[in-house]
Each structure stands twice: as structure tokens, then as C-alpha cells.
Amino acid sequence: MQRLRLLGPALAVLAGLAALWAALAYGGGAEAPLIEDPGAVVRYGIPVATMLRNLAIAVAFGGLVLACFALRPDGRDWQRTLDLAASATGVAAVAHAFVAFGAFRTVVTNPVSADDQFGGLLQLFFVEIETGRLLLGTLLSLALLTVVLLVARSAAAAAWVVALWAVPFWLIASGGHAGGTDNHTLAVSSLFLHLVFVCIWLGGLAHVALLAGRRDGDVDGPALLARYSSLAIVSFAVVAFSGIVSALIRIGDDWGSPYAVLAIAKTALLVVLGGFGAWQRLRVIGPLRAAGERVPGRALAALLAAELVVMGVTAGVAAGLARTPTPVQEVVPGAGSTPSEILTGSPLPPPFEPARLLDTWNVDPLWLAISAMLLFFYLAAVVRLARRGDRWPIGRTASWTAGVLLLAWCTSGALNEYQEHQFSLHMLVHMLLGMAVPVLLVPGAPITLAMRAIAKRKDGTRGGREWLLAIVHSKYLQAVGHPLVAAGIFVVSLWVFYYTPLFEWSMRDHLGHVWMVVHFVGSGYLFVQAIIGIDPGPARPPYALRIVLLLGAMVFHAFFGLTLMTGETLLVADWFGAMGNGIDALHDQQVGGGIAWSIGEIPTIVLAITTVVLWARSDKRERVRIDRAADRDGGAELAAYNEMLDRMGKR
Template sequence: MAGPVILLVAAFATLVAALLFGGGAAPLVIADAGPVVRWGLPIVKLVVNLAAAGMLGALVLALFALKTGERAFDLALDTASVSAAVFTIGSAVTGFFTFVNVFNAAPSADAVFGDQLGRFLVDTELGRTWLITTIAGAVITVLAFAVRSWTPTLIVALLAAAALVPMGTQGHSGDLANHDIAMVSLVIHIIAAAVWLGGLLLLIVIRPVTDRAPMIAILRRYSAIALAAFVVVAISGTVRATVAVGDLPSLLTPYGGILLVKVAALLGMGLFGAWYRLRLIGRMAADAASRHFWILVTVELALMGIASGAAAALARTAPPSETAPAFVRTPAEQLTDAPVPPELTFDRWFTAWNVDLIWAFVVGFGLFFYLAGVWRLHRRGDRWPVYRTVLWVLGMLLLLWVTCGPVNAYQDYLFSVHMVGHMLLTMAIPLLLVPGSPVTLALRTIRKRDDGTRGGREWIMWAVHTPFAKVVTHPLFAAANFVASLWIFYYTDLFRWSLYDHLGHEWMTVHFLITGYLFVLSLIGIDPVPYRFPYPFRLLTLGGVIAIHAFFGVAIMMQTGLFAAEWFGAMGRTWGPTPIEDQYIGGGAAWSIGEIPALILGVTVAIQWSRSDDRLQRSQDRHADRTGDAELEAYNARLAAMAEKDARAGR
């Protein structure tokens, strides 16, 4: 168990050195909170980060590499529970230190201090962040200790990942230009790093209770998780660093120096990981290879400690690109933290970009895994229709264009562009993705496990057959959800939430992409679902949904007031249509863009219906050929017998 000790020593030593070098713990000229807070805050944040890794990484590895009922699985959950307890205490202390640091409040036992602390935790965004994180940690501590089966563990893992999201909103992200991409990249970075580090720690914890053969299988599965995590950490870290540093000369600043240490440690970890996973895991049946492997794991933990310490110090060091808020800000800057973009001309529909890192990863991994599956089928001699691959690729590229391209760049300023993006998300993109049949492809290409653990194939099969899936994929629910979501979203404060809060924007994108996907899946998909309507009812359902959808677009066109007038009406745009004219255009987009995919859907359903009838007729003909039309002959004989009986009765 020397690995965790080396991790802690490396992390704290790097943190102290980086704070001294970068001035992150230097006393402030005005309103200094004292050395306890100056040093205690980054130290306890480091504890929170390491505990978060132990919490989330252990749960993820348990879900994808271990077997329920065995000692290793129980140890993984115990590790997650203990880590969550440390995470909870660390979050509470961090919240307290943050309050003292921000308000320069002298701790005391009187009611005034308690009242100030309570208002900070409830009334301020910073205080609520750490209060929510602390409560989430406490809940995860109890649940991780109590559960021991697959589905509850999955739920706890999702809660653990969600508990790390508020942490990503802290630091200097809110003070940087490109606030949203800085915040999103930091959130993704934290979660991926936690999965990577926590999984490696769990390998050391379960090693004494796991035989060599199962351990080799676990290491192979962890290596796949670690590789994906490394890619996410590297890309998100690069984006975050680019936003914070700004230009190459800024690397010569204290912030840049600490950043370079972190980058070097991460690269070293990636190279070590690639080397020993490619070279040593397959030879671990030999004692020498096994010993060398665990030595290199210890070295990787030391590098992880260095990277973790540097990361905690960076959170207390001002980035070179951080600027004080301007005293005079335009209305658009007050609402979106960015100035109004240049006029949306024809060429900017192809050249304007505002990358959302979450969806860039979704598209990247979606393309990679799909094409890898097609290639695996090809290598073993199986066929996969080319048109399915083409449609999937086009759907993913369109998703990238909507979430990272001109639609994302202009949707905060033009309601019409927002509506174009919405219609593409909920109608056009699912129409391309559903025929790609990703679930069917995954079930045909992912190897089935026979050791009682669950891999990608097993989790997909579980998801398809859950009661929840039976409800959300039912044609009636899919159609009702598709229609009701439009009206509820735009005629309640959910629309405002998506404008003011980036989390609301991400929720909107996910929700409408999924609702559209499920609706199209219920009509023309071939992926396995519990129930589908017969073809005539599919056409009737489509007709009813599209009628209501068209009425929704007309209702927006007839609207005399603005949706979110304090947003779209206050941008200060000097180009393009007026806000009310733009809203009318948006209603027209909702009506017209929805009709084209609907027509394609209707034609596709009709073609599938015709082909289904043809297949049924051919099946009946083949059956008749095999049996010599025995059923028809038996039927005719029965009619003849009845006729003869009636004739005798008549005599």
C-alpha cells in the first residue's frame, strides 16, 4: 500500500512548492484572512480532489470490471464510501474557509457569525455550491456503504459524477473570457481525472484479494477506461489552459510555470500507462513482469500526485488572461458575458464557431466507436449496410454543426437561430441517427462477457430491458413527450433557465435530442424496443404529432409579445431583424423545418410497411412451397366435408 502514501506525499509537496512559487498563499494587502485560511484552503481543496477521485473512480471501475458478490466489488464500494466521507468533510471545511476568505470574517461562536455563515451558504452562489457539494457527499457516503448490487451502484456513480459538477464552476472560470467553455472544460477535466486516478487507486486496494488471472482481466478493462479518460483529460486540459493562459509568452508567468509542471506530469502518466499496458499486462503471468508492472504503477501514482498538487495550486493562482470586470458593459455582455457577434451573413453559416466541449466529445467518441464497430464487423467477414454508416456520420456532423457551429454562436442573440437549432436537434438529427441503428451495431460487435462482470454489451442489454426503457420507448409516451415538451419548454420558465444558466442550455440540448430520437425510433427504428405500433397506427401517430407541431409554429408566429423579452429584446443588436420580427421568423422555422422531416418520416414508414407486406407474402409463399399448400388443401377439404354434410341433411 505504498502507492497511496507516495501519491499523498507528491501531491502535498508539489502543492506547497507551487503555492510558494506562484504566490497563491501570499498575504493580501487588504482584507487578508490570515495564514490558516491562505494555506488551509488550497490544502483542503487538494484533499477534496483526491477524495473525489477515490469516490468516483472506484464506482466506475466496479461497474465495468468487477463482479457483484465478490470481495473486490465490496472493497470498491467501501473505498468509495470512505472517500465520499472524506469528500464530505473536506467540502464542508472548504465552504467554511471560503466564507472566511471572501468576507474576511473573524470566526467566533456568537450568533452574528453563524447568521453570516448561514446567509453565505444559502443566499450566495458560491456558498450554495459548497453546501450542495457537502450534502451530496454525505448522501453518497451512506449509499455507497449500503448498496451492493448493480443498479443501485450505477445510480450512486451517477450521483458521484454529478457531485463534482459544482466544483467545476469555481476557481477562476467565472472571471475569464469564454466563461462557458472554460467552465465546461474544467468540469469535464475534473470528472475524467477522477475516474483515471480513482481507478488506479482501487487496483492497489483490491490487489491483495484478487487472484492473478482475474487481476489481469481487470487491468485490461481499466486500461480501456484510463485511455478514454486520458484523451478527455488531455483535450479538456488543453482547452482550459488555452483560455487561461491566452498566448505563449504567458507561459513564462508563475501560472504558466505551474501549468507546465502539470502538463509534464500528465504526459508522463500517459506514456507510462501506454507502455506498461501494451507491454506488461499480457506478460503478467510471470512474476518478473508483475513486479515491474506494480513498480510502474507506483511511479504513475507519484506523477498523479504531482499533477494533483499543481492543479490545486493553479486554482489559487490568478491566470494571466484573467481581467477585472469592466465598469461599463454592453447589455449583451451583461447577459451572455460576451459582446454581440458580427452580423450573421451567409458565409458565417459555415465559418462561425462556438465550440461546446461536451458535444465535441460526444460527436468524437460517437464517430470513433461507431466506425470501430463497423470495422470489426468487416474484419470478421460480416456485412453492415453502407447507408447506415453514412447516415450516422452525417447525423453526427450535423450535431457538431448545431452544438459547436453557427447555431451555437448566434442562438443567444437571435430567436430564429435558436429555433432552427431546436428543430434540427429534435427532428433532422434523429432522422439521420436512428437509421444508423447504433444499439444493434453495438450488440453485434461488443464481446460478450462470461465471467459475471458487465461490459458495454451487458449494460446496453440491461438498459434496453429496464422498466424505464419500456415506458420511454412506448410509442404513445414518445409521441406525447415529443409534443408536450415543446409547449412546456417555451411557455414556462424552462426557456429562461436555458438562456441564463449554461446547465439549463445543456439540459435543453440533451432533452430535445433524446425526445426526438425516441419518437423517430418508435416509427422507423430497427434497434430493439419492447413494443412498436403496427404500421397504420404509426402513420396516424405521425399525422397527429405533426399537426400539433405545425400549430405550435403558427402559435409562435401569431405571438404579439416576445419570449424572454428581457433577454432577446435587450441585446442591443444593431443588425438583422427586430426582436419581434425575428421571433416571427423563428415560428416560421418551427413550422417549416418540422414539415420536411415529417414528410421523410411518412415516406419511410410507408416504404417499411410495403416491404413488411412483401416479406410476409414471400414467407407465406415459401411455406406453401414447403408444405405443398397443405393448409389450403385442408381448408378446401373442410369446406367440402361441410357441403357434403349439408347435402345429406337435406335428403
């Protein structure tokens, strides 16, 4: 068993190197350029280092996610997993350093020296050129994560590190094939999703193979396999979706090209891995639990080792694919490009008209995947309650479903296509995301549903229920979720966003746009939760104060809208004013102010009406309670109150 645990990873690396060599030979990813050949060491070293980096990142990130979801924070296997994750992150940083320097040598083939001229070239590449900045940022983030992982050992610290991994993932995705050209949003979002969930899937598999067969560990093998299987199913679905999007972007119609063939080969390998996982879930985990076995047998250990070998081959093909020229050429907008192509990376869409709302799409894979998971897990929880005979109000399900669908449409529909080109439509998207979506999502009570549907862990590990409770009751969420704080964030951030460089950042950088959606949906959700929320959270204020908070929000929104309507200064003038769509940008901005004032207030009015109705129902319930208490004790409470008034009058 011990030999199988050690042999599997070694064979995976060797199989990956062999697959990488074959992919480079077939796809031409390591062929010498006609001008300024950096040498065979660089040409072959970059893909080898890329493969080792990707494997190390998968082991590090996949292990962290598995630890947070399936291991006890006070156990030996937790410490082993985090130690391995820290070591793997260090290996990834070293491998990426070679990737970064190799990328520099493909551009600058001057002899390596310690003089000022060579140093100036290094500085130019890693500071002034976007590709170099992304590579340097990835290296620094990996180095920082290595240091953090050496000291982070608590469950909360591990969870924060998992979140911090978004930084290198995003930087790597931004520097991938077509990361800075046409279809930028599709390319970066799909590659980001692909990287994250491939690492959860394949990296988690590596740790399962190392931990499941240990007799000196504290992990229950079948339970570990079952929990990993749940992660793998979700990861497989997202990887399949993001892989299809990536292939459509980069292959186009040339499905006979070497790039397309290698992409199909990689897909087939992922399907084989998915088949392994399905077989384990259906044929292995159940019998193991039924037999009461805590440690899997040699046959399963051999199967896991075989899976690791397939994983290594997949990583090798993926690294070779990353070096293979794509059929769809990456052409950076330059001379002869339209203003829209220079600013947004995409051609100018047709003039907007209401019919476009139904037949125009600009899919963002990131938000489409998030929306799909939000809807799937909610409906799965409702079905689980129904199967055990519990009821969940249909109105809550309908409200949540409508909110998720609206979120998906705002981030992938026609408005997402036009919001980059017209301020008025951008403001419409903003109002829907920040106000309409939360008003629909909050009544769905997702936390309450999760608490009822997800089983409580009793073995010291943390599952979905435990992590949700930890987040809801965290000091941070208690602070920002306080009604006064949530209201302040809701109204002040609107002004801060539009009258600071944050607005321009959200237009020029896809990361800024993602941040904008997260912030305004999140701040709107916290505000609505403080007013009409059902889920647990900070104590809600009396209904009278809730009405005051709503009226204050309406006043601030109206004042903001009037400021835009009467303003004569164009926001981000070198963006909206230079789009070349023939629209009067200042007039369009004033129309956007009208949208913020009028349409933007509709969800607030709905929220106010809902609050008044809840207030009336609360008063009715209180009157019923008082009447029932009076019937039980003969009006003792009222008599005591009158007696107190009499005593006060005699003084």
C-alpha cells in the same frame, strides 16, 4: 506486496503535499492579500484541503467506474471497492467543508463567533452569493453521496451513483477559474470534462494498485489491468483535449506567467502517467496473460506504486494551480458592459448572414467530446467487424456519421453562437436537434452494432455489451420507449418547454442548455426509434398506427408553429427583447414559429416517406412468405381459410 500496496498511497499523499507547497511558493497562490488577510491557516489550508478533496473524489469516483466496468458485483473486491469509495466520499465532504469555510473567511475576516451577526454573514455568503451557493451545493451533494454509497451495493445502484456524481462535478466546475465570467461555456464544460476523466483515470489507478496484487481477492489481475487500460486511454484523450481548452482560456498569450508554467508542469506529469499506461498495455498485460499469471509480480506492484506517487504530485500541482492568479483576468460584466455581455457573458456577434454558417464557431467542449466518442466507438466497432470478416451496411455507417456531425455542428457551430441572441436561430437549432439529428442517428442501429462487435463477458463482470443490454431492457426505457409514450413526450415537451420557466433556464444557465440538448435529442431519438428503428426495444406498432402517430406529430408541430407566428407575447422578453442587437424580437419570434412549422416538418416528412417504403417492403416480404408456404403445402393455409368462411356462411 502488502507493504507496497500500503506504501504507494501514503507516498502519493506526501508527494502531493510537497508538490503543492512548491506550486504555491512559485505561483504565489498562498500570498497574503494587501487588505484583510484571513491568516496563514486559511491561505495554506484551502489548497491543502482542495488537494485532499480532489484525491478523495478521484478515489471514490474512479473506483465506482472501475467496479462497474471490471469487477463482479457478487465478489469481495466489489465490496472492498465500494467501501473505499464510500469512505473516500466522506473524506471529500469533510475536506470540502474546510474549503467552503475557508472561502467564506477570505471574504469575511471578522472574528468567529456564535452571535446573530456572524450567523447572518454566513447565511449571506452561502445563500445569497453565487460562489457560496456552489460551495454549499457541492458539500450537500458529497454528504448525500456518502450516505447513498454506504447502502448502495448492487450493480444498478452503483451505476446510478456514478450518474449522480455529475452533480458535484458540475458544481465544482461552475465555481472554478472563470466559471462565471467571459467564455463561461468553454470554462465550465472543459473543466467538467477534465474533472470527470481525470478522476476515472487517476482514481481507477489507485484501485488497480490496491486490488491487482491481492492474493485473497477474486479479481484476475491481468484482466483488471486490461480493462483499466481501456478506460485510461479514453480518459487520457479527453483530459488532453479539455486541458488544452482550459489552458487557452486562462493563459491567453502570456506563456511565461507562473500560471502557464504550472499548467505546463501539470501537463508534463499527465504525459508521464500516460507513458506509464502505454508501457503497461504494450509490455506488461500481454506477457502476464501469456504466462497465465493471475496476480502481478512485485516489479509491477512497485511500478503501480511509482505511478501513484506521480499521481499525487499531479494532484498537488493541480491544487496549487487552482490558487494561482490567471494571466487572463476574470472580469465580471458590470457597469459599461453591453446587454449581450451582461446576459450571455460574451460580446454581441456580427449580424447574422448565411455565410456565417461556414466560418463562425462557438465550441462547446462537452458536446464536441461526446460527438467525437460517439463517432469513434461506432467506427471502431465497424472496423472490428470488418477485421473478422463480417459486413456492416455502409448506409448505416453513413447515416450515423452524418447524424453525429450534425449534432457536433449544432452544438459547436455558428448556430450555437447565434441561438442565444435570436429566437429564430434558436428554433432552427431546436428543430435540427430534436428531429433531423435523430432521423439520421436511428438508422445507424448503434445497439445492434455493439451487440455484434463487443465480446460477451463470461466472468460475471459487466462490460459495454452487458450495460447496453441492461439499459435497453430496463423497465424505464421500456416505458418511455413505448410508441405511444414516446410520441406523447415528443409532442408535449415542445409546449411544456417553451411555455414554462424551462425555456428561460436553458438560456440563462449553461446546465439548462445542456439539459435541453439531452432532452430533445433523446425524446426525438425515442420517437424515431419507435417508428423506423432497427435496434431492439419495445414492440413497434403496425405501420398504419405509425403513420397515424406521424400525422399527429405533424399536426401538433404545425399548431405550435402557428401559435408562435400569430402570437403577440414575447417569450423571455427580458432576454431576447433586451439583447441590444437592433432586431425586432417579436417579429424574429414569429419567424421562429415559421421555422418550426415549415423547416421543422421536413424531417417528419422524410420519416413518413421512409415508413411507407418500409411498409411496402414488409407487405412484399409477407406475400413472398405466403407464396412459398403455399408452394410447400399445396395452399393448405388458403384452403383452411376458405373452409372457415364456408362454415360461417352455413350458420
